[in-house]
Amino acid sequence: xxxxxxxxxxxxxxxxxxxxxxxxxxxxxxxxxxxxxxxxxxxxxxxxxxxxxxxxxxxxxxxxxxxxxxxxxxxxxxxxxxxxxxxxxxxxxxxxxxxxxxxxxxxxxxxxxxxxxxxxxxxxxxxxxxxxxxxxxxxxxxxxxxxxxxxxxxxxxxxxxxxxxxxxxxxxxxxxxxxxxxxxxxxxxxxxxxxxxxxxxxxxxxxxxxxxxxxxxxxxxxxxxxxxxxxxxxxxxxxxxxxxxxxxxxxxxxxxxxxxxxxxxxxxxxxxxxxxxxxxxxxxxxxxxxxxxxxxxxxxxxxxxxxxxxxxxxxxxxxxxxxxxxxxxxxxxxxxxxxxxxxxxxxxxxxxxxxxxxxxxxxxxxxxxxxxxxxxxxxxxxxxxxxxxxxxxxxxxxxxxxxxxxxxxxxxxxxxxxxxxxxxxxxxxxxxxxxxxxxxxxxxxxxxxxxxxxxxxxxxxxxxxxxxxxxxxxxxxxxxxxxxxxxxxxxxxxxxxxxxxxxxxxxxxxxxxxxxxxxxxxxxxxxxxxxxxxxxxxxxxxxxxxxxxxxxxxxxxxxxxxxxxxxxxxxxxxxxxxxxxxxxxxxxxxxxxxxxxxxxxxxxxxxxxxxxxxxxxxxxxxxxxxxxxxxxxxxxxxxxxxxxxxxxx
Amino acid sequence: xxxxxxxxxxxxxxxxxxxxxxxxxxxxxxxxxxxxxxxxxxxxxxxxxxxxxxxxxxxxxxxxxxxxxxxxxxxxxxxxxxxxxxxxxxxxxxxxxxxxxxxxxxxxxxxxxxxxxxxxxxxxxxxxxxxxxxxxxxxxxxxxxxxxxxxxxxxxxxxx
Numbered sequence: 068x069x070x071x072x073x074x075x076x077x078x079x080x081x082x083x084x085x086x087x088x089x090x091x092x093x094x095x096x097x098x099x100x101x102x103x104x105x106x107x108x109x110x111x112x113x114x115x116x117x118x119x120x121x122x123x124x125x126x127x128x129x130x131x132x133x134x135x136x137x138x139x140x141x142x143x144x145x146x147x148x149x150x151x152x153x154x155x156x157x158x159x160x161x162x163x164x165x166x167x168x169x170x171x172x173x174x175x176x177x178x179x180x181x182x183x184x185x186x187x188x189x190x191x192x193x194x195x196x197x198x199x200x201x202x203x204x205x206x207x208x209x210x211x212x213x214x215x216x217x218x219x220x221x222x223x224x225x226x227x228x229x230x231x232x233x234x235x236x237x238x239x240x241x242x243x244x245x246x247x248x249x250x251x252x253x254x255x256x257x258x259x260x261x262x263x264x265x266x267x268x269x270x271x272x273x274x275x276x277x278x279x280x281x282x283x284x285x286x287x288x289x290x291x292x293x294x295x296x297x298x299x300x301x302x303x304x305x306x307x308x309x310x311x312x313x314x315x316x317x318x319x320x321x322x323x324x325x326x327x328x329x330x331x332x333x334x335x336x337x338x339x340x341x342x343x344x345x346x347x348x349x350x351x352x353x354x355x356x357x358x359x360x361x362x363x364x365x366x367x368x369x370x371x372x373x374x375x376x377x378x379x380x381x382x383x384x385x386x387x388x389x390x391x392x393x394x395x396x397x398x399x400x401x402x403x404x405x406x407x408x409x410x411x412x413x414x415x416x417x418x419x420x421x422x423x424x425x426x427x428x429x430x431x432x433x434x435x436x437x438x439x440x441x442x443x444x445x446x447x448x449x450x451x452x453x454x455x456x457x458x459x460x461x462x463x464x465x466x467x468x469x470x471x472x473x474x475x476x477x478x479x480x481x482x483x484x485x486x487x488x489x490x491x492x493x494x495x496x497x498x499x500x501x502x503x504x505x506x507x508x509x510x511x512x513x514x515x516x517x518x519x520x521x522x523x524x525x526x527x528x529x530x531x532x533x534x535x536x537x538x539x540x541x542x543x544x545x546x547x548x549x550x551x552x553x554x555x556x557x558x559x560x561x562x563x564x565x566x567x568x569x570x571x572x573x574x575x576x577x578x579x580x581x582x583x584x585x586x587x588x589x590x591x592x593x594x595x596x597x598x599x600x601x602x603x604x605x606x607x608x609x610x611x612x613x614x615x616x617x618x619x620x621x622x623x624x625x626x627x628x629x630x631x632x633x634x635x636x637x638x639x640x641x642x643x644x645x646x647x648x649x650x651x652x653x654x655x656x657x658x659x660x661x662x663x664x665x666x667x668x669x670x671x672x673x674x675x676x677x678x679x680x681x682x683x684x685x686x687x688x689x690x691x692x693x694x695x696x697x698x699x700x701x702x703x704x705x706x707x708x709x710x711x712x713x714x715x716x
Numbered sequence: 717x718x719x720x721x722x723x724x725x726x727x728x729x730x731x732x733x734x735x736x737x738x739x740x741x742x743x744x745x746x747x748x749x750x751x752x753x754x755x756x757x758x759x760x761x762x763x764x765x766x767x768x769x770x771x772x773x774x775x776x777x778x779x780x781x782x783x784x785x786x787x788x789x790x791x792x793x794x795x796x797x798x799x800x801x802x803x804x805x806x807x808x809x810x811x812x813x814x815x816x817x818x819x820x821x822x823x824x825x826x827x828x829x830x831x832x833x834x835x836x837x838x839x840x841x842x843x844x845x846x847x848x849x850x851x852x853x854x855x856x857x858x859x860x861x862x863x864x865x866x867x868x869x870x871x872x873x874x875x876x
Contacts, residue, residue, distance in 0.1 A: 597790055
């Protein structure tokens with residue numbers, strides 16, 4: 068080859084290599100660390116998001132399911148709420164999920180979603196979430212994205228500090244925000260200090276089916292317990308609970324609960340608690356609380372009333388619990404991925420205080436105890452503290468970790484995310500939030516294995532960020548790229564309800580396991596209709612059971628006569644479809660609940676009490692095929708005592 | 717010029733290697749040599765598209781046909797009658813009109829059959845509602861086929 072040819076060849080290869088790099092850069096989205104925020108969050112039509120994000124609904128009582136980085140909303144899962152869209156809480160199968168010792172409570176304030184973990188890593192099996200107002204913890208099954216179980220927490224008021232998980236999902240823990248008389252009693256509110264207590268509840272999770280039971284509660288002084296975190300690695304076997312109002316004020320807390328320079332993080336040795344439980348140190352106390360779960364075979368809720376709970380008193384159990392003084396009215400208590408550091412977000416403090424777990428053990432061993440509160444030893448702050456992060460912004464609330472040695476703290480008052488280094492405690496970066504960030508979330512950021520690529524800021528104020536929708540606005544989440552040295556704002560997206568907290572997980576750990584249908588042959592609903600030939604209508608006094616089937620595009624039966632005013636009609640609708648994404652809806656004129664949305668292979672029941680004589684239509688509400696609009700039927704309602712025979716076809 | 721040709725070839729190769737990931741395949745689900753339109757092979761036209769390869773039937777297995785009837789009455793009968801049109805076509809004599817492979821692939825892989833097979837596409841235009849997969853196994857589908865063999869043709873003009 069001549070030199071010219073070699074040069075030409077070299078040039079062409081260079082061009083080729085350049086084009087290749089350019090092409091790859093274009094395809095390798097997201098282009099994190101570049102200025103191209105739009106392409107970093109763009110998920111092309113038909114492509115999937117890299118992560119799921121689960122956001123609590125706050126006062127909507129639901130759980131939001133989003134994709135990251137796109138911020139697209141996929142679903143709102145009804146938990147402590149009614150959902151007219153699919154009949155949850157309205158239909159006969161799910162009503163009992165909302166049963167409590169106070170009766171049927173169709174609403175709650177859900178704050179903190181928490182994914183199940185195996186060996187400290189989020190495993191994509193379940194997600195738990197708390198109900199604050201009527202203390203409850205729910206478990207959502209991530210194969211169906213449906214609420215699978217709700218357990219009520221007795222001896223609790225304001226179940227805020229929950230549900231936080233231990234390293235292998237042995238327990239989800241729950242703590243009381245509002246201390247109350249235990250057991251409840253008619254006492255003066257001014258007797259708060261004598262009569263009011265908090266509880267820390269340990270809810271055992273069955274590793275096979277996820278079923279929950281309250282293994283024990285620890286009676287603690289009447290502070291306000293706020294948040295919690297499970298230990299991990301070296302601190303596995305411990306759980307940590309933040310608290311404020313160590314003043315035990317019962318009125319005007321904004322002033323009266325903000326007097327002390329330090330409040331407490333409670334460190335609980337739950338393995339020790341298990342020993343005390345085995346030794347019979349716990350007292351069995353009467354308490355009425357419900358556990359409701361969906362029986363996946365019958366597609367129906369089962370409710371059971373529990374009548375007692377085991378309570379441990381720290382006074383009988385030395386070494387069970389210690390208080391770590393922490394400035395000031397701490398909110399977040401967050402254990403880093405190594406399990407060594409316990410980070411207290413001192414809501415009203417100018418610093419973030421980081422306790423060291425090994426130093427804490429040493430302080431216990433060396434008896435560095437400066438006092439006690441309600442029989443619980445208080446450890447010396449200087450003996451447990453590993454470091455303080457200064458200049459961390461105003462109102463530090465909550466901290467998560469990227470797994471690369473950095474921590475990210477939300478600062479509510481100064482409205483920013485502050486990045487700092489574990490070990491040196493120096494602040495290395497900060498980025499404003501719009502506006503007033505509460506919690507933040509990094510996928511896996513509270514576990515031993517964070518996926519430190521994105522951070523979601525869950526902001527409390529929205530103001531002018533979106534087109535106005537009147538006085539009531541969507542809340543604002545913000546996606547921040549944390550893959551580089553400097554944080555970078557990528558995206559705003561609106562969220563539903565008020566997400567107090569969120570969880571994130573790689574889509575690969577959930578998406579492939581999601582169920583597509585319920586196999587018909589596994590349906591053991593007591594009113595299932597397995598085939599059209601079995602569709603029928605039966606009368607039992609004034610109760611009428613309609614065994615109905617649906618398949619594209621008809622109901623069987625679709626004409627029913629002989630129903631009378633005063634009857635109670637149950638439509639038990641079985642969807643015979645076995646194909647993905649073919650639910651059928653069922654709506655009956657005059658029904659006072661909602662529609663049904665019946666998944667393939669499932670049976671749902673709508674209760675209808677006809678009040679008027681006439682002929683009333685029902686129809687399929689979910690567009691199912693080209694002949695969806697033909698999917699309809701009639702019920703003839705005759706006067707009470709009419710001799711129109713019961714018939715159907 | 718020879719060198720330039722080589723160079724262009726190298727360049728093209730580099731470009732073709734590209735990043736090579738993340739492109740959803742668009743050349744899925746085709747096999748055999750094309751015959752006529754739609755890119756389907758003669759085998760696919762006759763025996764359908766799906767997991768079932770062409771095969772010959774043995775003499776009728778009554779026990780298996782009875783098992784197939786039970787499955788049919790749970791999973792199929794809501795849409796298919798024997799001698800008249802319902803949601804889908806009547807099925808008497810279907811085994812005289814279609815190959816065993818075609819019928820089983822239609823049961824097991826209806827989504828692709830409806831989208832790609834010209835005769836099934838034509839049926840969709842006639843019936844409007846696409847055939848649906850009913851979560852049956854290959855064994856189930858084979859039993860249903862055996863049952864369908866017992867449904868002798870009564871009036872071919874009413875068929876598909």
